[in-house]
Amino acid sequence: MSARTSLAALNAAPPEAFAAFAAELFEGAAWVGARAAAARPFASVAALHEGMMAAVAAAAPEERRALIRGFPDLAAGLGALAPDSAAEHAGAGLDRLAPDEAEAFARFNAAYRARHGIPFVLCVRRHGREAILDSFAARLANAPEAEEEAALREIGYIARLRLVDRIEGPGLPQVAGRLSTHVLDTHAGRPAAGVALRLYAVGRAGRTLLDTRTTNADGRTDTPLLSGAPLRTGRYEIAFDLGPYFRARVDAAVATLFLDTVPVRFGIDEPEGHYHVALIATPWSYTVYRGS
Amino acid sequence: MSARTSLAALNAAPPEAFAAFAAELFEGAAWVGARAAAARPFASVAALHEGMMAAVAAAAPEERRALIRGFPDLAAGLGALAPDSAAEHAGAGLDRLAPDEAEAFARFNAAYRARHGIPFVLCVRRHGREAILDSFAARLANAPEAEEEAALREIGYIARLRLVDRIEGPGLPQVAGRLSTHVLDTHAGRPAAGVALRLYAVGRAGRTLLDTRTTNADGRTDTPLLSGAPLRTGRYEIAFDLGPYFRARVDAAVATLFLDTVPVRFGIDEPEGHYHVALIATPWSYTVYRGS
């Protein structure tokens, strides 16, 4: 990946340099940058991204299909991939699939190309591995026209993330989501401090531990559970250890607490969204809600 | 196990027949019945049970210890067991332990006898398998005096359940607990009908499915999830399928619901108690509480 540049530098760059920059974002399609160059200067990085997507939208239908065809199949081997695609695939774990998963991807890729005439394009940085397979299945069934549109939308996501990776400074589009939590103890009427919690990704085969934390004096974690990048869509669980927290407030004769580890399962659907999972608890009740 | 009898028949029985009846409840100790016989007639089955336990309490210390020693080790092989004990052990799964579990029981039995001089007596019909092992560990550490008292308390539980099994008619002591649930949909302002749910026993090695139900028009199950016997102490989970229930009320563009299957984990500590696990939900929030 190139070293970081700035919006000012891009606005001032010779057209050929600007086109070469865009080619990295659009899997080699330098023409996107060549056409967007005329609309410079852009007031913000978000406007720059919109300018390039406008060039894509204004292109001839066959140009757009060629752009889509320039993207690689998912999980088809990293040898032939451009550096960005290779890193993106690896980030989603597509470079180390189990044999049956790899076979599923191969089967999906072939079926998708046969039905829609284009590769399956998905911004994998925004999705968990199972969500990628679910998305594959859902989009395979769509009408071909809808899929061309879907592929271009995904290319927009891919290019936006690649763009943000390359630029320093303000004016960046919002690409990072956030997952946070808060535990309130309404038995004592204060934030629940010192509650151990674990974050898991939940898949069909079970849970994968992502993080372990303890709530601070305000009942929150010192930093968000996930942030700084798009959240990956999929299902998650936070397991809150309320048992040790409340133990001293329950009759010592009670050997088996009503609430011990409280699992809260939830889905993330918007990779750029803010998911605040709040827990309000007593030893005998709790409320979970998506807060803000 | 004997055929069912009645309180009236027991009140009218010859003392020797009454003593023989009691011997089945107290693992062969006919003397308990022989002494309680004089206090007849009993006004209720509960009073009969109390009368026999009063005879135990009034016995000489060495008689009480002999009573305790008459009970078998847990999970020590079914060959030598009286029919009641054999059925009770089998009901708790103690007749089909994995090798490492069997070994743990043998180790505990030996250590307990070595430390306290009596067998480990526990009313296993009131406990789940892991709760039995947890109880073993906790009681091993107690002071020997406390354990004699604990063993007699457990003998009271055992005899009460054996008594209730043998008697028909009213006046029975309360030995059955109950587990029920209720799902309320505060998005629509009505009971949540048609919600699929599953009840699991939760152990250290995972969950065991106990029952599958669907809520009725009142948001409840037609019959309690567990009832008619003491609940077994331990941890449980009810998994509520809120996803399919609320799907049509969430924007169709949302592929991954915030709430799909909601797991509610809770502990049962009172085998004769009523556990009502209530769930109040919307597609983005839920409240769980132990109701009444």
Add this chain to the structure above:
Amino acid sequence: MSARTSLAALNAAPPEAFAAFAAELFEGAAWVGARAAAARPFASVAALHEGMMAAVAAAAPEERRALIRGFPDLAAGLGALAPDSAAEHAGAGLDRLAPDEAEAFARFNAAYRARHGIPFVLCVRRHGREAILDSFAARLANAPEAEEEAALREIGYIARLRLVDRIEGPGLPQVAGRLSTHVLDTHAGRPAAGVALRLYAVGRAGRTLLDTRTTNADGRTDTPLLSGAPLRTGRYEIAFDLGPYFRARVDAAVATLFLDTVPVRFGIDEPEGHYHVALIATPWSYTVYRGS
């Protein structure tokens, strides 16, 4: 009001007697019963009511308008009223209106007759006094065709209640609503017993005390707050005295409790419905919901 009769007696009565019975229900319109008589025997009181309403629906348009015109203006003085209407008006407090209210009713009556050509017919047993005035205002603005239908619907409600008053035995239609409450203490994990509460009707000028109760061991009131008759639509408040209940569990140094008397305001819209107003509370939080 006539003495109570039975469905069997009505099924067997001479047609003229049956018609006279119906005349009391339909403000003098004996023809309703005369025509419904042929459909006897009715299998239930509900079916009898439907049979009479079917006769109304099958009548000529001018007959139906004459039926409507047979009903009196609301609150227009009790002198001229048939006994049922007099009792119904008195039950809703229309016989003791403040001068400005009486004037409002007179104004509404005149405006309604001028616009729709019929008297304003409303089953006042199903509504609170302010709800009656609100209903007046809303229906005044409707299209005349819609109002004829509304008047007939209200006549159905009126006749049903008068019918249920006159009949003994099973098979009665559901005319009684119910208001109940339940207080759960999730600080201690049990029903909240001994909580004083007051039920008020809430009007624009303030609250009117309807009832004072204390929760029993199950956190409920021994009998419903309202029942045995249609609930009157309108706004209500239950004031729960949580302060004294929780006082001992809050630090004695706290002079002003966070929660003391908790007012819960809610509306009743279905006179025949079941309104269960549940309160789940700790000293620092509470949840209110319409339960079932």
Add this chain to the structure above:
Amino acid sequence: MSARTSLAALNAAPPEAFAAFAAELFEGAAWVGARAAAARPFASVAALHEGMMAAVAAAAPEERRALIRGFPDLAAGLGALAPDSAAEHAGAGLDRLAPDEAEAFARFNAAYRARHGIPFVLCVRRHGREAILDSFAARLANAPEAEEEAALREIGYIARLRLVDRIEGPGLPQVAGRLSTHVLDTHAGRPAAGVALRLYAVGRAGRTLLDTRTTNADGRTDTPLLSGAPLRTGRYEIAFDLGPYFRARVDAAVATLFLDTVPVRFGIDEPEGHYHVALIATPWSYTVYRGS
């Protein structure tokens, strides 16, 4: 009240000037400053306050009683008051009492002096008017020794607030509380924007409107409901207009909403505390809690 000064200026001031400054905080007792002057420089305003209170604590018993006796009776007429006391009394409404209230204050003042031998000293900036009377009644009943301590604690609060009024810059002690709210719509799964709400002070004679607001896009008010000064202890109500907010989501045939204006009553006990009153609502349920 003097113009603002700075910690640096006070640390550098001649001892007599420093003593004169302290005299304003301690109702004329310049000796407090004269003795604390030696401990200068103070690292923060909070440390300065502690230094002066340490001088009070180290004084002879008769000096401390003289200090207490230097404070005026509450609501005894503003003529004789020092400027700070006059402003403080006026802020609590003590300069415009109803005749019966004025009489109650006079009676309490006399009874308190008779019993305890000192005037009733209370930092009235921290309390609502009814809370002042409640406090009067409670402290009248205390033992005289406890009351001397209580009076000195109140003098500490008074001096701290007067000190903070006079100083600019960082390092100030925390004297301001905060009242905020947040409305979450769990029917739609987002903050509830555009909800009108009103804040009232609740007294025995009724409510007094303090503020009217509307929630912003985040479900909060743009600024706290109360802040920038100690909160006054007492009871409050926030009335949330959920009816208009949820109207479109309830069946149009429902004339009387289950929830319309939701009153939430709560007490403030810590004038320097943060009270966050959160409301999570659907058209048929709501949860209130003291958040953080």
